[in-house]
Amino acid sequence: MEFSGSLALVAPEIVLTVAGLVLLLVAAWAGDKAARTISIIAVAALAAAAFLVAPALCSGASGADTIAFLGQYKADAFASFAKLLIYGAAGASLMIAPPYLERFGAMRAEYPVLIVFAAVGMGMMVSATDLLTLYIGLELNSLAAYVLAAFLRTDNRSAEAGLKYFVLGALASGILLFGMSLTYGFTGTTSFEGIRAALDGSIATGTVFGIVFMLAGLAFKVSAVPFHMWTPDVYEGAPTPVTTFFATAPKVAALALTMRVALDAFGTQALAWQQIIIFAALASIVVGALGAIGQTNIKRLLAYSSINNIGFMLIGLAAATQAGASAMLVYLAIYVAMSLGGFVAVLMLKDADGNAVEDIADLAGLSQHRKVLSLCIAMIMFSLAGIPPLFGFWGKFVVFQAAVQADMVALAAFGIAASVIGAFYYIKIVKIIYFDEPANKATGKSDWAHQAILALCAAFISPLGYLLTKWLGSLADSAAASLFSVV
């Protein structure tokens, strides 16, 4: 394909890259005073990028027309679906940050710039059809994320989170690279299409090792058990808006990337990786559920909850079918709304002086003085637990249905039975908020941006969300179809 055609396909990344570079210059000249303005422009850039990727999703783009730079990059409907979620989550993370960071005098101009660069990286991750594009995208996102985790320089916990994330992230990248090198060595190519063709038929033991190492590296990025250890520490230590970001956009990107690697590059050898994914899925569900029970910090609890949710999504991947991929995308969309809502609600929990309240015990009796906020938290908790009629149930429903359709009834039965363990800690939060005597800790006022985003998320996960199932389902179906269309 011609160079100009390729450039047109990567237009969203170009818009974001240019915006990021320009904003970096603005940040350098104008300083931290302009932080809010830069944030607004960054949100506008993300919106523009979203506007550019939306047509590919609506038209269900797939096939040769979507491949850019000689098979390095693919702007198909699947990538568009993931990018829309990523840009949405990144935009929300920008909007909720100023009220929080300004309290610490840390609303610096670099914050929006880093988020924009991370978004570029994530966009490349989900569009990658070559191991090298994959790695560049992943590292661009990760480097921005390490800095973001340590964004509150004066806070020891934040610095610790950044360091931990960096060391473990670098280790995971190394594992991933090792897997990629094995794959390259045994298949002789770095392009997904080539790997797919090379693996059609038999598979060498070395390639199996390559798959194992690559999946291990990716499991770290999606925080699936047994590579989840960093998650609670980083989520707790990082500033809450950054945690919100970590729990949403990079999760989408890493999971979409894992899907592309497993279903596209290694799609012809599903048996080689299915067992690994099944183990990771069940282990994530169980560890995520059990680990959360003893937590006293709400951010750590939500971290375990996200591990738990990743487990459910991996069940869709374990099915290795188009329906499974579509179900994962639906679940991802709902998961982003639930996590976003959950962390924004945490941001809104402040004491009378405006300090963050993160101790679960301090939420006791919250429903007595913060009725709407309590209702939203209760809805998010029940939704995360997958209790109908909240929308979180739908995510689990489609994923398990895909597993049942792929004849994995035992996996589905085990997974759903384990979800009851998770229900215990979610309803514990509801119990603390609704049943206990008021502790009157979280009495502070909330910012309007937080309220608006929480209201949007709550409306989405409310039973009204079911009205979107057809629309969401058809988008996810066309995205999954484009992932499965072999050129």
Place this chain on the structure above:
Amino acid sequence: MAGFPILTLMLLVPLVAATACLFVEAKAARSVALVATLINLALGVVLWANYEIGGAQWQFTERVELFAGFSYALGIDGIALMLIVLSVFLMPICIGASWESIQKRVGEYMAAFLLMETLMIGVFAAQDLFLFYIFFEAGLIPMYLIIGIWGGDNRIYAAYKFFLYTLLGSVLMLIAMMWMVNEAGTSDIPTLMAYDFAENAQTWLWLAFFASFAVKMPMWPVHTWLPDAHVQAPTAGSIILAGVLLKMGGYGFIRFSLPMFPEASAQFVWLVFTLSMIAVIYTSLVALVQQDMKKLIAYSSVAHMGIVTAGAFAFNVQGIEGSMIMMLSHGLVSGALFLAVGVIYDRLHTREIDRYGGLSINMPQYAIFFMLFTMASIGLPGTSGFVAEFLSLAGIYQVSTWVTLVCTTGIILGAAYMLYLYRRVVFGEQKNADAAAMPDLTMRELAMMVPLALAVLWMGVYPESFLAPMRADIAALDARIARAAPEGDSQLKIGPPKSDKADAAHGEEAEHGGAH
């Protein structure tokens, strides 16, 4: 009435009222809730009046393809109609029972109850498997809140137990449902009721459904959440729990387990009968030694539900009819008994039986109503309990005389614990001055007791009103499961059919005992 979406309206009225209750202060919330439940009661009466007996099997059907993967399909047969009528009948009484006893967070309380009503009607009206599941499972949320916020001292333990027990029971059912829909290619309940699943698959599906319904019912040994939930729940919560929520289990057996898996049902009759027998005898004995009035009635519920399950799995018309009437009767009677306990609890704030005594002296009206409901619970002829027990036992007898013997013993024990309770609370001397000073029923309490008493007597004297809408559906169910019906051990000889005249002269019980 054709084409008017009355079922949707019945779902929407409480839902809208629930939302309204969240935003108004206590006094208005009570009125809004009462008006909404009365409107729904009126709609329920309209529904019953317009239900065409002997007409199409599914009436008032609605179907909109709103969602991906399942549809918004409503419709009722006679069985569902009766349970919906029971629900809308009990709701205004629940609101009345909480009129004064609930003083904190009234708006939220009323909202939870109205939401509960929507979900209960939805469960009985759903014609799509997944829509049913959503309504069925969603009921956990308001009930969890009702027990947890407005319950007694040990409410948090009870709320957890209720929630997790029932959730664990139902999630496996969801997987079974997905498998069924995948196999049959539709989630339409009427279609699935006529679909023949392979026999070995039926076994697993039946067990998955059983796990859910047995917990909901509740059957021994998974009944332990019920006494805790009942004791801790506020009066109205107990009424709705015993009156309607337990019926979801029985409804599930009759709507899903039997027609969808007839062979597996026949295969597991021994299991159901064994658990039912244990429930009837064991929980009756446990009820006999209770010191707490609510706990006693809760255990009696488990015993009565044992008869419901045994009757439903008798594989004949009498058994299923008896099981349905038992559910309706128990809904009224246990609701009324919890109300009776609530009335004196509101005055003395204790459920301990020993604190009362001699109430017939200072509360004569109360004593009369309490006696009527006690007798109905025992199954005295002329009350609904008799019709229910007679029909169920007549049905069970055809399958197993031993099970009938055990269940009948349970009924004798039932008489023992209920009469013992009544003697200790209402008769004897007035031991405590405060209990002796309690005033008799107020107008509000009378207004709740009288309709319940009339309904109990109506069902006892003329059960035909309740049996008529269900007859065709139960006959259809019987025809569906006849191929798998287990051999009975009673060796009944069918005599020559009686003339119509003799039938008419014998009244209702004779007709059902002899006609089949």
